Amino acid sequence: MTTETSNPTASVTLKDLQTENPRWCTACGDFGILMGMKRFMVDKKLSQITTVNVSGIGCSGRTPNYMNTYGAHTIHGRPITFATGLALTRPDLQVFIHSGDGDALSIGGNHLIHGVNKNFNCVFLMYDNELYALTKSQSSPTTRKGHATNTQPSGTFMDPLNAVRLVLGIGASFVASTADWMPDHLAKTLEAAYDHKGFSFVHISQRCPHFDPNNFAHKETNWFSFLTHEKGIAPDKRIADKAALTPHDPSNLQDAFRFAADDRRYFGLFYRDSNKPVYDQIMRDMVKNAKPKNRANILDKFGINDQA
């Protein structure tokens, strides 16, 4: 997303963004995402007072409470709907949506489809820890097959839903992937997402040490590649030299699908289409271009005596 007005204040600091100590578990990946968000806001000099963090329910849903900006911790699965109202009527704001895998793909799946399709201006951060955590370990749409949870104790039955492929399939204009343990890559990904006008989908692999400590081998680099391109997102500084780099032109949708479907993980920019129409812009243009009418005369056309 980009916004229509420049930021009214300069230089926000990490300290400015501090609220209270998050109530996440020790070593939760959400700390990394929170830090990435703050780092990005500081680097990008975003204004606290025009930034709105909107979330649903789950561990991810708590983020707005931990950032000293405006925020709305809404109801389960519906942050996209709430953010739509802000995007439509307050183009001066920077809207970030924080949503988990259950929030975004399960209870809120319908809204994700339509948020992506409407391409309204926001950054959508999908925190994917591959299970329901705040309700104590149930299978989510992205839980890997065979992983035992409290609702599927003999192992999760189905193959996980591939969020990146899903949003590519429904026509997302911006799709990137990053991980909570790569603060540099995360901040750069958010910056690219922010610079894109439209619905910027950012998939974030997120560790859940409490319920699934072995899920992401975050100290290893052999299981993923960074997608690289001059118009893409640079690999994480800290591990760029250790990880595989895969060239990918983010305007190539076919290749984006191929990487999304691969067994190997890819971090970086999958796809960007800067020409997809933006819903909130269309709506505001419609208002701007409508022939203005005087409210004083609003009932005149219903009169029965003055029609010829």
Added chain:
Amino acid sequence: MKESKSLSRFELLMDAGFGAQKAGDILIRAFAKTGRYVYIEPMIPAEISPPPRTRAALSGVIIRVGDFDITNIGNDTDLIISSHEICLDRRLDDDENNPNCRILLDMGNKVGNEDTYEKVCKRMAKAGLNIFPFEIDEAAKAVIKSLGGKGENMYYLGMMSAIYNMPKDILIAEIKITFGKKLVGKILDDNLLLFENGYDYAQKNIMFSFEVQGIAKERKDPMLIDGNTSMSMGIIDAGIKLFSGYPITPASSIMHTLAKELPSYGGMVHQAEDEIAAIGTAVGAYFGGIPSVTCTSGPGLSLKQEFIGFASAAEIPIIIIDAQRSGPSTGMPTKTEQSDLFAAAFGSHGDNTKIVLSVANIIDCFYAPQLARYLTEKLRLPVFIMSDFLIANSYKVIEKPTVNQITDINKIPDFVFERFRISRLPQDIGMVRTLQSAPGEPEKMRRVTGLNTDKDGKVSYSAETNQRAHQIRNEKIHHVRRALSMPEMFGDDHGEVLVVGWGSNRGVIEEAINMCKAEGITSASGMHFRIVYPLPLMLKDVFKKFKRVVTVELAYGDDLKPPPLASLLRMETLVDVQPLWCGATGRPFRPRALKQKIANLIGEIK
């Protein structure tokens, strides 16, 4: 034989898609222009175009015309024109005819359907109704054929106009206005020809006619409008900038009207992907400080409930318009009911608080959004505007309401408050959280959540903060309770029987009480609530001055289960309120029948 009447009710019954409502609209405009008051209720099937000549296809209009301000669709029907026997048979089931009702039945479909025609005619004869069989003349039939089978409605319009002694030239002018630029040249001429043929046919062949008196008094700025359009215009006048909705009958036409109109007044209509998204977007915009409204009916209300609770907890204003229809579940989408009262007042989970306004008539529809905005922005609680299928779709000639062009809610004029029997709220209303700014204000970063919070907005699970939050939210409701004045009353403030209702039943109650008075029954009074939750504090004292307090409500109730309003009044006052007339028939109540029930009840008491 010309009968002079001060009031008459008649119906046109056809298959869906053949223009019965269009014919009705033209006729009532002509009535209105010649000084009569009119009220029209369309009968609409729940499907778009059910197979013709089936009971499901019944589509039509009920028109009530008189020489005084008509507040409801009234009593028994004096005249029916029916395009065939099946739709007539279906309508006779509703049993809303005057015993002397004249029924003009088009016999044009009889060939091949002799059995059903005979059956229906026998039914009418048995009921003692007067049947006048007729057939559209051959010349007109040829024109209808050339129009692809359309145009019968114009013929029937001609017949109705002649029977009601309406001047032909006024009708012709109205037909031209109505079809405007859409129908020109030969098609318009054909329609006019059909009208004239029908008119002439009735004049020559129908041996009775009615003359409804017009009033001498010139009416100021009369206008013809339906409830949903009036609500739409009221939304614009209230300064609301975002309408967020999802298609559902009968609320949708508000969205249709605003989709065309709102952008010209700086607002937009968002068609959401579902009912939940519709309210979510409206709540989001209001969090951003932009006045917003969502609108729904029936099942849509159930889907919105979680967000309503959230708005209450998070202290975000939101206006929800509920055009009630018959439930539960999909129920009868094109029939009226008042059974969402509890879902509005007590829906969503936990103890969450909201205000429930209702509209008694089409003028209320115009002003209600202003009051709803005032209340929701002052209290930061959800505010409902309860309409219903009947009000949403009925047309009426009204005196043009005052356009207020609201931007600042503090400039809403006094008469709007008086209309809804409430005074302005105190300047400072306590909030759960100190910070209530919309994004963009420095040093006031507001973070809302559905979790319980302390006064600084911090999530808190302590006994003290949770109890405090509940007290503050409920105190908001108490502010409204205290601001409510005496509800509207018809008749004396004491007596034998008090008949109480809300929403669209106002007109029926008023008319029934007037009928009682005219017949010398002075011990019955009526009461009507426009704000139905919370209720005013003096109710118990008012109720005590009557031997019996009874309700009239379009919702199910029986001996063991009082209907919603009666239940609410019992709960709030501990008075033994019983329903006098309740039911889920989907049909509006009739004042004469209500008067009879009141008279019977008074007889029982004595």
